[in-house]
Amino acid sequence: MSDYCNKDGATRLRNTIIEFWKKKGFDVDIELVNEGFVSTMRSARTDLRSNMVNGMPQRSAMEAA
Numbered sequence: 001m002s003d004y005c006n007k008d009g010a011t012r013l014r015n016t017i018i019e020f021w022k023k024k025g026f027d028v029d030i031e032l033v034n035e036g037f038v039s040t041m042r043s044a045r046t047d048l049r050s051n052m053v054n055g056m057p058q059r060s061a062m063e064a065a
Contacts, residue, residue: 007032010046017050026057 003009014030021028030050037044051058 005043005045007034007046010048014048017048021057025060027059028052028057 004013010032014032017030018028028050030048033047033049035045035047
């Protein structure tokens, strides 16, 4: 099972999302945010932050050029 909350998993997820939207002609910006230890998860957590709204990109590669 993949863990998308650790740094490696979050990086893989980030790259997957970026490539998905790139193939559809969109550029998305996604950054990794280290949230540190979370007591309810009993581990450290890495979050993704993007410029997407409701999971949809806001600008296409053509608009950015």
